[in-house]
Amino acid sequence: MAERPQLIKLEDVSKQYDGAEVLSDINLYIRKNEFVTLLGPSGCGKTTTLRIIGGFEHPTTGRVLFDGQDITGLPPYKRRVNTVFQKYALFPHLNVFENIAFGLKVAKRPKDEIKARVEKLLTLVNLKEYGRRSVESLSGGQQQRIAIARALVNEPEVLLLDEPLGALDLKLRQEMQLELKRMQQRLGITFIYVTHDQEEALTMSDIIVVMREGYIQQIGTPKDVYDEPKSAFVANFVGESNIIRGTMLKDFLVSFCGAEFQCVDKGFGRNVPVDVLIRPEDLQVVEEGQGMLKGTVRSVLFKGVHYEMIIDTGEFSFKVHATTMQPEGAGVGLSVIPFNIHIMRPMPVELVEEEEAGE
Amino acid sequence: MTKFIKRGYLVLVLLFLYVPIVVLILQSFNAGVSRAKWEGFSLKWYADLFQSPAITNALYITVTIALLASFFATIIGTAAAIGIHAMRRRPQAAMMTLTNIPMTMPDIVTGISLMLLFIFTRVQRGYVTMLLAHITFNIPYVILSVLPKLKQMNRHSYEAALDLGATPGYALRKVILPFVMPGVITGALLSFTLSLDDFTISYFTTSPLVQNLSTLIYSEARKGIKPTMNALSALMFVALLILLLAINRRANKAQETKTNGGTR
Amino acid sequence: MISMRFPPWAIGAMILGLAGFAVMVAANVRQNRGVKRSLFAYPYSLWMVVFTIIPLLLIAYYAFTDRSGQFTLENFRTFWDSNHEMNKQLAELGFDPAALGGARGTVNVDTLVYSLWMAFLCTVICLFLGYPAALFMADRQFRLGATLVILFIIPMWMNFLLRTIAWMSLLEDNGLINSILTALGLPRMQLMYNSQAVLLGMVYNYLPFMVFPVYNALSKQDYRLSEAAMDLGASPILTFWRVTMPLSLPGVISGITMVFMPSVTTFFIPRVLGGGNTEMFGDLIERTFLSADNWNVGSALSLIMMVLILMSLTLLRKVDPEGEGGSTI
Numbered sequence: 018m019a020e021r022p023q024l025i026k027l028e029d030v031s032k033q034y035d036g037a038e039v040l041s042d043i044n045l046y047i048r049k050n051e052f053v054t055l056l057g058p059s060g061c062g063k064t065t066t067l068r069i070i071g072g073f074e075h076p077t078t079g080r081v082l083f084d085g086q087d088i089t090g091l092p093p094y095k096r097r098v099n100t101v102f103q104k105y106a107l108f109p110h111l112n113v114f115e116n117i118a119f120g121l122k123v124a125k126r127p128k129d130e131i132k133a134r135v136e137k138l139l140t141l142v143n144l145k146e147y148g149r150r151s152v153e154s155l156s157g158g159q160q161q162r163i164a165i166a167r168a169l170v171n172e173p174e175v176l177l178l179d180e181p182l183g184a185l186d187l188k189l190r191q192e193m194q195l196e197l198k199r200m201q202q203r204l205g206i207t208f209i210y211v212t213h214d215q216e217e218a219l220t221m222s223d224i225i226v227v228m229r230e231g232y233i234q235q236i237g238t239p240k241d242v243y244d245e246p247k248s249a250f251v252a253n254f255v256g257e258s259n260i261i262r263g264t265m266l267k268d269f270l271v272s273f274c275g276a277e278f279q280c281v282d283k284g285f286g287r288n289v290p291v292d293v294l295i296r297p298e299d300l301q302v303v304e305e306g307q308g309m310l311k312g313t314v315r316s317v318l319f320k321g322v323h324y325e326m327i328i329d330t331g332e333f334s335f336k337v338h339a340t341t342m343q344p345e346g347a348g349v350g351l352s353v354i355p356f357n358i359h360i361m362r363p364m365p366v367e368l369v370e371e372e373e374a375g376e
Numbered sequence: 377m378t379k380f381i382k383r384g385y386l387v388l389v390l391l392f393l394y395v396p397i398v399v400l401i402l403q404s405f406n407a408g409v410s411r412a413k414w415e416g417f418s419l420k421w422y423a424d425l426f427q428s429p430a431i432t433n434a435l436y437i438t439v440t441i442a443l444l445a446s447f448f449a450t451i452i453g454t455a456a457a458i459g460i461h462a463m464r465r466r467p468q469a470a471m472m473t474l475t476n477i478p479m480t481m482p483d484i485v486t487g488i489s490l491m492l493l494f495i496f497t498r499v500q501r502g503y504v505t506m507l508l509a510h511i512t513f514n515i516p517y518v519i520l521s522v523l524p525k526l527k528q529m530n531r532h533s534y535e536a537a538l539d540l541g542a543t544p545g546y547a548l549r550k551v552i553l554p555f556v557m558p559g560v561i562t563g564a565l566l567s568f569t570l571s572l573d574d575f576t577i578s579y580f581t582t583s584p585l586v587q588n589l590s591t592l593i594y595s596e597a598r599k600g601i602k603p604t605m606n607a608l609s610a611l612m613f614v615a616l617l618i619l620l621l622a623i624n625r626r627a628n629k630a631q632e633t634k635t636n637g638g639t640r
Numbered sequence: 641m642i643s644m645r646f647p648p649w650a651i652g653a654m655i656l657g658l659a660g661f662a663v664m665v666a667a668n669v670r671q672n673r674g675v676k677r678s679l680f681a682y683p684y685s686l687w688m689v690v691f692t693i694i695p696l697l698l699i700a701y702y703a704f705t706d707r708s709g710q711f712t713l714e715n716f717r718t719f720w721d722s723n724h725e726m727n728k729q730l731a732e733l734g735f736d737p738a739a740l741g742g743a744r745g746t747v748n749v750d751t752l753v754y755s756l757w758m759a760f761l762c763t764v765i766c767l768f769l770g771y772p773a774a775l776f777m778a779d780r781q782f783r784l785g786a787t788l789v790i791l792f793i794i795p796m797w798m799n800f801l802l803r804t805i806a807w808m809s810l811l812e813d814n815g816l817i818n819s820i821l822t823a824l825g826l827p828r829m830q831l832m833y834n835s836q837a838v839l840l841g842m843v844y845n846y847l848p849f850m851v852f853p854v855y856n857a858l859s860k861q862d863y864r865l866s867e868a869a870m871d872l873g874a875s876p877i878l879t880f881w882r883v884t885m886p887l888s889l890p891g892v893i894s895g896i897t898m899v900f901m902p903s904v905t906t907f908f909i910p911r912v913l914g915g916g917n918t919e920m921f922g923d924l925i926e927r928t929f930l931s932a933d934n935w936n937v938g939s940a941l942s943l944i945m946m947v948l949i950l951m952s953l954t955l956l957r958k959v960d961p962e963g964e965g966g967s968t969i
Contacts, residue, residue: 073535093538100539106532110554119550120540171541382776386788389773392844393795396806399816400798403809411809452684459681471681474688477696480953482905484922485942488929489695492939496698512691515684544677575801575908593801597912601805609802616797 021048024207025070025175030079031231032065039065041231043079047175047209047224052201054210054218057228058254063211064103066228067177070209072096094123099173101181105164107152113139113163114148120171138166141200158189165200175207182217194220215255219243227251249364252294259300259335262363263293271360274332276309278353282360292361297325297338299357308350310335314343397613404606421607428604430592435608437503438572438588445510446567452511453518454560458552460519461526475516486513487580494581502586509581510571517570518563525559526552565623569616657686699946702939715940722747748924748941755921756948758835759903762842763850766899767892769843770850774891775884777851778858789855792848804841804912811837811913833915841909849898857891858884893956901949921945 025047032040040062047053055063068074069081072093081089088096099120107116114135121131139145142162152160161181168176178197182190198221201208212218218225219239227234227242227250235247246252249260263273268283273293285291305311312330324342328335328349335351343349404422408415426432460471478486490509494501533555537547553560575590582591593605661682706712718724722745730736777785795803810816811831818828831837861884869879907922919927925945928938 071535071539073538092544093535094541094543098539100532100536102530102532102536104530104532106530106536108533108536108551108555119537119542123537123541123546167536167540382779382782386773386776389769389847390788390791393792393847396803396810396844397795397798399809400802400806403806411812411815452687455680456684459678459684462677463681464678467678471685474685474692478688478692480901480949481696482901482922482945482949484905484907484925485699485946486695488925488938488942489699490691491929492698492702492935493691493695508691512687515687519684548677569797573796573799590799590801593799593805594908597801597805601802605802609799613798617794 021050023047024049024084025209026082027066027069028080028082030066030069030076030081032062032069032074033077039231040069040076043233045226045233045236047207049174050205050207052198052208052210052221052223053226054212054222054224055226055228056212056215056218056255057234058213060230061228062231063213063226063228064179067100067179067209067211070175071098071100071177097173098175098177099168099171100177100179101164101168103179103181104184105160105181107160107163107167109151109153111152112148113144113150113152113155116152116163117167117170119167124171134170135166138170141169142166157184158193161185161193165197169204169206173206175209176201178208178210180211180213182212182214190217197221219255225255227254229254245359246294246361248361249292249294252359252361257297257336257338259295259297259333261293261295261333263291263360265289265291265360269355271358274310274330278309278358279355280358280360281355282358285360285362290363292363294359294361295335295353295357297336298323299353300328300335300337300339301352302326302328302337302339302341302343303350303352305348305350308352310351312349312351314345314347314349317342317345400606401610401613403603404610406603409603421603422611424602424604425607425611430587431589431604431608434587434589434592437506437586438590441503441507441510441588442568442571444507445514445571446564448511449514449518449567450560450564453515453563454522454556456515457519457522457526457556457559458548461523475519478513479516479520483513483574483576484580487577490577491580501581501583503582506578506582506586506588509577510574513574513577514567514570517566518560521563521566522556522559525556529555561623565620572612572616653690661686699939699942702935703943704940706936715936716944718937719748719940719944721745751919751924752921752944754918755904758839758842758920759900761839762846762903763896763900765839765843766847766850767896770847770895771854771892774851774854774858777855778861780863785855785859789852792851796848800845801908801912804845804909807837807841807844807913808832811840832913833917835914835918837913838910838918838920841913842903842906845906845909846899846903849902850895853891853894853898854888855891857888857894861887897953897956900952904949905945 023046027043027045030040030043031038039060043062043066045066055066057063065074069076072088072091072095076089079089080087083096083098108119111119117135117138118131121134126134135148136145139148142165144159144162144166147155147159147163152163155163161184164181165176181197182193185193194217197208210218210221219242222239224236225239225242226236229250235242235251237245242251242255246255249258252258252260261273263271265271265282265285265288266277267287268285269280271278271280271282271291271293301308310330312328312335315327315329315334318325319342320338323338323340326337326339326343328337328351330351337351402414403411405417405419406414407418407420456471460468460475463471481489487509490505490512491501494505499505529552533551534547537551538544542550573590574588575594578588579591579594582588584595587595589605589608593601596602596605661679664679664682703715704711704713706714714724721727723743724745776782777788779785808815812818813828813830813832815831817831821828865887866879866883869883870876874882904920905922906920907926910918910920910923921941925938925941928934928941932938
């Protein structure tokens with residue numbers, strides 16, 4: 018597949034509010050037709066990044082490029098990007114039709130063209146008969162679709178979505194995820210999507226940008242981010258994980274919990290402290306005496322698809338997902354294949370503590 | 377039983393508020409001048425109304441000042457509210473303190489301080505100074521009526537308009553103003569009624585030659601108020617009542633069409 | 641009718657202010673960001689400086705100067721001792737004020753204390769009359785609450801001077817109440833020209849200002865809170881005492897402010913209903929300015945009143961830091 022051209026580029030962008038830095042050294046490019054998700058906990062700077070692209074905030078330093086042109090100082094109404102806002106921000110004094118038509122009216126398009134395009138969009142979002150309704154009479158999901166239709170009416174090259182599904186219930190959210198993804202593929206528009214929901218990010222994105230306290234932690238495909246997290250933070254935030262302090266003895270050999278394990282990572286050096294990540298679903302519960310580790314089942318929770326067990330080895334309490342259960346108090350063995358042991362450079366101690374305090 | 381006591385209590389309190397008003401209106405229909413004795417029904421005080429130049433002049437001044445003051449206060453106040461709303465936290469707090477000063481100042485101090493200003497700058501007190509004073513005490517009320525509406529507005533509505541290509545001016549006219557309009561109207565009405573009723577501040581900022589109804593009543597209070605004045609205020613009372621009922625009904629209607637999903 | 645002349649410097653200042661505004665707008669437009677919305681508050685700030693800040697500074701200026709414009713604290717001494725100036729003049733003329741019986745004149749201080757006392761009484765009465773009314777109106781079972789609020793507002797559209805004067809017709813020696821009393825064979829009562837009449841007029845005028853904020857606070861309250869209290873075993877009275885009432889305090893505070901302030905400073909009601917017998921601080925200030933034509937002492941008295949009001953407001957704010965009850969009509 019040929020490399021798609023870069024459409025939006027952030028260069029050394031940082032943002033300060035009253036001296037406090039909320040974004041630091043953001044370098045990021047987004048290709049045409051990509052579905053990019055900015056993922057992170059609240060306060061990580063994801064929304065600020067989106068607002069800088071939309072033109073609602075101006076970076077303290079750095080540049081924003083659109084199609085190679087510097088648009089850093091350009092006001093929002095001169096940018097070819099449109100936004101679906103948090104809680105939709107529909108105009109309460111206008112009805113559904115007028116809300117969608119707003120962008121066309123501003124552009125002074127002829128009446129019949131406005132009508133035709135709004136009708137088309139109403140069809141696209143499956144709300145054909147709702148043109149005359151007041152926006153306040155619609156359900157959350159319907160308002161959501163109107164907000165998307167309104168943002169699409171000017172045929173933007175990039176659509177920015179700020180936690181658009183945050184206010185919907187789980188079932189509706191999952192439906193809308195699929196629908197949004199389909200829409201993006203059909204229209205061939207670049208989507209930049211902000212969320213704190215890792216599952217949403219994994220489901221929809223081509224590229225995920227994990228952010229934390231104003232810094233980008235990792236940029237990669239959903240698979241990269243899940244399987245090869247660059248830090249304990251990313252591993253913890255995306256999916257569930259066991260993160261154990263260990264020592265990299267040499268290439269392909271790591272020690273933790275008093276045992277030595279084969280692994281597939283190299284290049285860390287000899288006898289270096291590292292963070293070891295094992296996903297709960299990658300641990301196998303075996304009979305006592307077998308496996309590399311030995312422990313006791315502390316608790317069992319039924320989660321529907323699987324059981325979640327906490328297994329204490331004395332040094333570490335592992336979270337394990339398995340389809341068969343062992344009773345509480347049972348002695349078991351744990352095993353893991355080398356491929357599923359992931360080695361990361363350790364986080365500074367103070368960050369780890371902060372992380373744990375936050376949980 | 378408790379229900380009966382509660383309602384009875386409310387009726388008594390309302391009675392207390394309405395008795396003087398009923399008395400006042402009755403007096404305006406009384407044939408005699410006496411305040412206490414009923415000497416038969418008559419409309420002569422209403423007829424007299426328009427023959428008294430002092431009263432018609434005061435009525436003219438009161439109404440024009442109320443109209444002009446609420447007009448200017450609404451414009452300045454609405455603009456100010458929009459400006460204050462867009463400010464960062466610190467200047468915003470400063471502006472709110474500034475707005476609260478005249479609200480916490482007793483009328484008499486407001487009146488006297490403005491009187492000192494006009495005397496100090498050698499501006500002759502009269503119609504214009506009274507108008508300036510009324511605008512001054514009205515603006516904070518407009519701001520306090522409009523600001524809550526702005527705060528209610530989705531933070532992103534304005535940005536959504538810009539996002540869709542509207543210039544700031546267009547977004548202001550087509551998105552912000554329509555949304556805050558109910559607050560603007562409340563502020564304007566509040567200003568109008570406050571202006572109509574003001575005595576203390578007018579008293580200090582005008583000259584004896586330019587009297588509004590309140591200052592006229594004050595200057596006549598010692599000699600005894602003529603029933604003509606009662607007739608006039610009864611008329612104004614009814615006029616205001618009708619005006620506000622009409623506005624209220626329109627507002628209700630607008631609300632209904634909105635909830636019905638808007639029909640065209 | 642429109643007769644005024646502005647001195648040239650006032651016009652100059654106005655032009656300067658407008659020019660500053662124009663420059664700021666132009667600078668913003670050139671930056672291609674449109675007019676910054678915060679600039680919309682500029683005309684207002686200018687207006688407030690000219691018509692609120694400067695006038696207040698003028699009061700302070702007059703309070704601390706004498707007639708020739710020299711700095712002095714004498715005005716405040718006159719507040720403390722109303723005979724101060726007279727005694728000083730007597731002394732200058734070679735008399736001994738003490739020998740002439742020129743003791744300290746306590747009129748001003750007494751008037752202030754009397755005003756505070758009257759305003760306090762008025763506030764307490766309004767609270768005890770208004771709180772139950774607001775409580776009954778805010779009752780969820782009582783559907784007419786919102787309508788009653790309007791009924792409380794309507795009387796205020798009648799000119800307040802006339803409404804106060806109307807009480808005269810009721811209270812006079814041959815007024816309505818005394819007529820009824822005589823008709824019943826009872827003795828006439830002296831109802832006018834005393835403190836009680838003034839208090840009645842004040843309560844009558846300011847009662848709605850207590851009812852509105854309290855009603856607002858009560859009707860905004862989540863009824864599930866009191867349901868929760870009863871669910872946990874509290875009797876209705878205990879529920880009111882422990883939940884409903886404490887939560888309505890911001891409204892009460894706001895009501896107290898809105899009643900107390902105008903009561904301290906009223907100068908019309910005591911004149912009409914109290915005759916000349918009951919001067920209050922507002923009357924005193926008005927008289928000092930307009931009858932005695934002494935702006936310096938008048939300003940000092942205004943300043944004292946403002947400081948008192950600011951102090952009581954700060955005290956009240958401490959109880960209600962958010963100012964949530966801050967609701968007008």
